[in-house]
Amino acid sequence: xxQINDRQLMLGNEALARGLxxxxxxxxxxxxxxxxxxxxxxxxxLKKSETLESLHVQWAVNEKVAFEIAYxxxxxxxxxxxxxxxxxxxxxxxxxxxAAYLGVKGGFLVISADDPGPHSSQTEQDSRxxxxxxxxxxxxxxxxxxxxxxxxxGFRLSEQFEIPVMIRPTTRVCHARQDIQINKVIPGxxxxxxxxxxxxxxxxxxxxxxxxxxxxxxxxxxxxxEETAPVRLNPDxxxxxxxxxxxxxxxxxxxxxxxxxxxxxRVALYQVIQPYPxxxxxxxxxxxxxxxxxxxxxxxxxxxxxxxRRDKVKGKQSGHVPRTGELLPEIMEAIIAEFxxxxxRSSIMEPVPGxxxxxxxxxxxxxxxxxxxxxAPKGIYTSDIGCYTLGMNLGAVDTVLCMGAAxxxxxxxxHAYNDEKRxxxxxxxxxxxxxxxxxPALIDAVVQKAPILxxxxxxxxxxxxxxQPTPATxxxxxxxxxxxxxxxxLVEGCGITYCKTVDPMDTKGFxxxxxxxxxxxxxxxxxxxxxxSPCLLSMSKAQRMEQYQKVEVSDDCDGCGYCVSxxxxxxxxxxxxxxxxxxxxxxxxxxxxxxxxxxxxxxxxGLVN
Amino acid sequence: xxxxxxxxxxxxxxxxxxxxxxxxxxxxxxxxxxxSETHGMAQRGGTVISHLxxxxxxxxxxxxxxxxxLVALKEENYPQxxxxxxxxxxxxxxAGEESVKGADLTPVDADAMxxxxxxxxxxxxxxxxxxxxxxxxxxxxxxxxxxxxxFSAKSDTVRANALLALETGYNHISKEL
Numbered sequence: 001x002x003q004i005n006d007r008q009l010m011l012g013n014e015a016l017a018r019g020l021x022x023x024x025x026x027x028x029x030x031x032x033x034x035x036x037x038x039x040x041x042x043x044x045x046l047k048k049s050e051t052l053e054s055l056h057v058q059w060a061v062n063e064k065v066a067f068e069i070a071y072x073x074x075x076x077x078x079x080x081x082x083x084x085x086x087x088x089x090x091x092x093x094x095x096x097x098x099a100a101y102l103g104v105k106g107g108f109l110v111i112s113a114d115d116p117g118p119h120s121s122q123t124e125q126d127s128r129x130x131x132x133x134x135x136x137x138x139x140x141x142x143x144x145x146x147x148x149x150x151x152x153x154g155f156r157l158s159e160q161f162e163i164p165v166m167i168r169p170t171t172r173v174c175h176a177r178q179d180i181q182i183n184k185v186i187p188g189x190x191x192x193x194x195x196x197x198x199x200x201x202x203x204x205x206x207x208x209x210x211x212x213x214x215x216x217x218x219x220x221x222x223x224x225x226e227e228t229a230p231v232r233l234n235p236d237x238x239x240x241x242x243x244x245x246x247x248x249x250x251x252x253x254x255x256x257x258x259x260x261x262x263x264x265x266r267v268a269l270y271q272v273i274q275p276y277p278x279x280x281x282x283x284x285x286x287x288x289x290x291x292x293x294x295x296x297x298x299x300x301x302x303x304x305x306x307x308x309r310r311d312k313v314k315g316k317q318s319g320h321v322p323r324t325g326e327l328l329p330e331i332m333e334a335i336i337a338e339f340x341x342x343x344x345r346s347s348i349m350e351p352v353p354g355x356x357x358x359x360x361x362x363x364x365x366x367x368x369x370x371x372x373x374x375x376a377p378k379g380i381y382t383s384d385i386g387c388y389t390l391g392m393n394l395g396a397v398d399t400v401l402c403m404g405a406a407x408x409x410x411x412x413x414x415h416a417y418n419d420e421k422r423x424x425x426x427x428x429x430x431x432x433x434x435x436x437x438x439x440p441a442l443i444d445a446v447v448q449k450a451p452i453l454x455x456x457x458x459x460x461x462x463x464x465x466x467x468q469p470t471p472a473t474x475x476x477x478x479x480x481x482x483x484x485x486x487x488x489x490l491v492e493g494c495g496i497t498y499c500k501t502v503d504p505m506d507t508k509g510f511x512x513x514x515x516x517x518x519x520x521x522x523x524x525x526x527x528x529x530x531x532x533s534p535c536l537l538s539m540s541k542a543q544r545m546e547q548y549q550k551v552e553v554s555d556d557c558d559g560c561g562y563c564v565s566x567x568x569x570x571x572x573x574x575x576x577x578x579x580x581x582x583x584x585x586x587x588x589x590x591x592x593x594x595x596x597x598x599x600x601x602x603x604x605x606g607l608v609n
Numbered sequence: 610x611x612x613x614x615x616x617x618x619x620x621x622x623x624x625x626x627x628x629x630x631x632x633x634x635x636x637x638x639x640x641x642x643x644x645s646e647t648h649g650m651a652q653r654g655g656t657v658i659s660h661l662x663x664x665x666x667x668x669x670x671x672x673x674x675x676x677x678x679l680v681a682l683k684e685e686n687y688p689q690x691x692x693x694x695x696x697x698x699x700x701x702x703x704a705g706e707e708s709v710k711g712a713d714l715t716p717v718d719a720d721a722m723x724x725x726x727x728x729x730x731x732x733x734x735x736x737x738x739x740x741x742x743x744x745x746x747x748x749x750x751x752x753x754x755x756x757x758x759x760f761s762a763k764s765d766t767v768r769a770n771a772l773l774a775l776e777t778g779y780n781h782i783s784k785e786l
Contacts, residue, residue: 007636009629009632009633034649038648119647119650119651143643143667175646175648176644176646177629177644178642179632179636252669253667253670255668256667256668329668330673346675347692349693350692352688354689355619355655355685357620357650357651357653357654359653387653389650390650586729
């Protein structure tokens with residue numbers, strides 16, 4: 001057991017996991033996605049280290065399924081939680097909206113991590129706006145420590161009002177690391193007990209109307225729930241005319257900035273803990289007390305929206321605060337300084353372009369993309385969310401919309417073009433994404449006989465988010481054996497009759513297979529090639545050494561740069577005079593694929609030393 | 610004493626590892642620490658930056674013009690991130706003596722040192738050693754203690770290589786001073 005009164009250095013996501021285990025949570029589910037990915041593995045680690053036998057922890061096939069599983073535990077009376085990134089909430093939005101009406105029994109938390117910037121996402125959407133739309137209360141932590149504390153607070157709020165509660169951390173909370181005081185882990189002890197009540201748990205529209213009225217009554221109570229009321233951070237400085245209202249990590253920035261600018265006596269600083277529903281008494285009080293109110297929050301003006309007094313409130317609506325991008329502390333400092341009539345001490349840095357991310361040296365996706373471009377050079381390449389999005393560096397990714405869209409977009413293009421003018425259409429999608437959202441789209445393509453080729457980039461893992469298992473892996477988040485779903489059988493079950501599993505590291509063979517498959521799909525409707533080769537990051541050193549093929553660049557290399565632009569391997573480096581390409585031995589994984597890439601045969605197998 | 614340190618490099622170089630090591634070592638010195646890290650797509654070979662704040666802070670991010678120290682694990686990170694440095698702040702840059710210029714900049718050829726020691730995977734620790742000799746954020750001994758702990762399950766060679774890198778980087782700077 002953990003010692004109490006112990007400080008531990010903890011990532012925000014680990015702190016959230018800690019909070020769950022300190023509050024008797026009995027079920028935690030998730031689908032990985034930056035910046036939320038580390039929450040579930042941290043819960044699993046605590047389950048093991050603290051032997052929490054009553055705690056069920058699992059990855060789910062997608063966020064909707066994860067939500068519904070955890071929600072059922074809650075209506076059976078147990079504390080439960082589901083974690084996802086903000087775009088995952090789009091996938092889970094259907095149960096999210098409905099669960100607001102039905103409510104909960106055991107405390108139920110929806111942890112939806114936002115990514116202002118965005119650093120690693122398609123959108124900068126604000127999950128708090130979703131909470132508002134669903135009429136679910138949301139808590140907005142400013143740090144790992146507060147995120148941990150909000151778990152227990154959220155569970156109590158959820159149980160008192162029988163309503164799901166959202167915790168909305170942002171990247172700077174999830175991926176901040178802080179030394180925090182840990183509390184005792186408390187195993188959950190509630191026996192599952194689902195009390196049947198069809199009027200509630202299976203409510204028809206007539207009952208839904210009644211539940212909606214009850215939801216409104218709950219919200220009115222939540223808007224005066226004492227423990228989540230806004231906090232005055234500088235209570236000793238009286239009632240100045242100016243006030244700043246902050247929430248989330250903006251509150252953490254604001255505390256430092258107000259101190260450093262030495263303006264604490266000129267302005268009242270309030271931290272909102274629960275941005276929705278905003279406390280009624282707080283709204284009345286600050287609009288009464290202060291004539292000039294600045295609101296700083298990420299990413300949409302949710303608090304500002306509720307403080308509906310344009311004459312008094314400055315923020316995103318009024319144009320005083322940027323509506324897009326991360327609200328960086330230097331931007332906040334400039335805004336706060338101006339609001340308080342002083343000078344900002346920090347500078348705003350002009351962004352200098354950094355190095356773009358790239359597929360790892362030896363990544364099987366690179367080999368697949370190279371072969372697809374060779375086999376179908378004039379194709380339309382729809383793709384999807386994952387490491388393989390980086391295939392755009394090779395010119396092998398034309399579209400990326402959202403999880404699972406590669407197949408449906410490919411089908412849409414196929415139907416839009418007429419038979420004569422239709423180019424080859426090749427969709428690429430990772431194994432985890434295929435399970436997550438690709439299956440319904442593939443069934444649709446089968447029914448409509450869409451002439452498309454789907455290449456499933458099956459690297460046996462969910463790589464981009466940190467190599468979490470997929471439903472095919474057969475290992476769960478605890479590292480224990482679970483059932484495994486065979487991708488080829490699943491593809492066939494969708495009605496596909498042309499499905500081949502091929503190794504992309506065999507460049508020549510793979511190109512031949514893609515050509516054959518493209519020709520087939522043109523005449524017969526959808527086909528699938530499963531490009532199977534494991535992610536290097538999930539292989540042991542011994543496994544990597546076993547397949548190591550040393551390569552060398554011969555003296556014939558004339559520095560044409562074909563390999564650099566068409567294969568884009570970080571281990572192939574063009575010298576500064578463009579005279580020849582060299583292999584960066586510290587990066588080269590020895591996959592040997594580049595031997596087949598060089599049009600002049602200047603990259604050759606070397607002797608292993 | 611408060612310290613604000615920016616550590617940057619390229620995905621795969623061990624920026625996060627060094628940040629965590631330093632943060633944990635400062636914690637062992639009973640200091641409060643707060644870091645902000647880069648995860649996700651950028652870790653695939655893109656620019657990775659972490660902020661480490663030691664002392665009484667509540668914001669996890671360092672504002673431009675406020676850092677005491679920039680540790681650049683790649684030369685290209687210096688122009689990118691030097692804006693974080695305050696007046697009088699120091700930059701420790703992984704580069705040859707002649708190749709980079711700038712006020713308050715100390716080049717440390719960690720790549721060459723690592724190559725000479727046949728210790729290529731420890732470049733980040735040569736840089737950490739050099740950084741420790743440049744600001745008194747925590748003692749060399751504390752970091753050594755952390756390395757012993759973190760690598761306790763690894764072989765003696767791995768541990769020895771890590772310690773060698775740290776000390777070589779440290780001595781490289783301290784003998785200049």
